[in-house]
């Protein structure tokens with residue numbers, strides 16, 4: 297399919313802000329897209345070149361993009377950099393620069409969505425020496441065949457800044473509308489198989505029954521069931537009667553897929569981390585007794601000597617490391633604490649009650665001291681529950697999980713089947729969307745951060761406050777390094793930061809405020825930690841802020 301058909305729709309969407317109208321535009325468009333292009337078109341509409349569970353990543357920085365633009369347009373990099381600063385959007389700069397590109401290369405070949413995807417796939421697979429030049433070559437090839445409007449969106453897609461306001465909610469409703477389905481059926485299917493392309497194709501060709509048939513496929517991640525915050529142990533027990541308490545380990549969620557001799561590991565954000573944890577792959581092969589299974593647990597880094605749990609940062613080093621993995625396995629050992637099973641020997645077990653799933657889990661795993669079931673207690677009484685909670689905290693864990701023994705596993709939802717309880721003051725997980733350079737001694741560091749909630753409808757962000765105080769020099773230095781590559785534009789001392797990083801922020805109070813686009817502000821926000829395990833789409837929303845305020 298011609299790429300320009302898609303960019304025409306992008307341009308229309310950019311011009312409207314009403315959710316319903318946007319949904320209509322997307323629905324009308326996808327009805328016309330031929331089957332063979334539908335998957336790619338949906339990924340591109342959502343602003344991502346690959347499905348979330350794919351291990352492919354583009355990793356293109358603005359600087360490299362400017363080089364590619366310079367090569368196609370003939371404009372100097374310094375001139376392009378000036379334009380980026382002026383416009384604050386490298387996509388618009390690309391469009392403008394390419395209006396005047398040399399005529400010889402103009403429209404030499406019709407650009408298709410397939411061609412864009414092919415080049416991006418190749419680009420993502422490039423590593424090592426000389427890869428920069430090849431990356432530039434792939435981007436240049438695309439831009440040479442692109443119209444100025446096409447280039448605006450190719451550049452934004454590659455940099456992960458599409459900015460057309462189409463989030464999962466609009467895609468879901470558009471698919472429902474295009475194929476006359478109930479949005480909840482589309483939603484469930486997406487949680488089971490988080491790939492809009494596949495969901496749309498099934499919706500189109502097999503309708504509701506096709507989507508309802510969706511079950512777990514071993515090797516493809518399912519969206520994880522999420523936890524709500526419990527008010528207290530007392531209220532949780534009152535609500536649910538008998539509960540299972542489990543230690544809340546401070547690590548990363550792992551979804552372990554085993555199919556005979558093949559194991560895949562996914563994080564809660566559905567990233568494939570199989571290569572990073574060879575010892576977990578081995579343990580899954582040796583100690584999961586089923587031929588096929590999907591199991592969940594928390595992987596935790598532990599001290600080499602004492603084997604006490606280490607803070608999340610240590611584990612994060614394991615997750616990020618893509619080379620010399622062996623060395624890391626010895627340096628930062630991990631343990632896995634298993635807590636759920638949703639697939640077993642060919643059968644989907646997500647509909648079973650948690651009590652039965654836990655039983656099946658214990659029958660399916662040969663426990664060792666580094667691959668074992670999460671510590672638990674089943675009770676109806678407050679006293680033993682409190683003792684368990686206290687013991688978990690004494691052992692240095694984050695808190696406890698309180699689980700409904702009768703509940704099924706509901707992928708992707710925060711439905712109140714599983715609660716978390718931690719002894720901290722209220723906190724929100726917020727996205728950093730801007731900052732301000734410090735003054736005087738702190739002039740080379742970003743001294744304050746603009747925080748935003750996530751808006752799931754539009755996929756955009758709403759500001760809720762600034763956090764400036766309480767950061768040590770050491771922290772400011774580290775954070776500045778983290779954010780420097782994410783700065784997209786600057787005006788005076790203020791910078792706009794690409795929404796990529798989530799801060800867990802504690803605060804004293806939420807107040808109504810006209811200053812910020814969310815309509816609220818936080819009093820005395822302070823950084824608890826960087827939530828490296830969370831994507832920006834998992835940050836807290838305006839809804840949650842309003843709920844907290846009511847409380």
Ligand code: AMP
Nearest residue numbers: 523542543544545548549594635670697
């Ligand atoms: P939070 O990230 O604060 O929303 O808390 C939920 C997360 O706690 C889950 O996604 C898991 O990664 C983690 N977790 C740690 N221990 C457990 C457990 N025993 N059961 C379920 N989740 C756990």
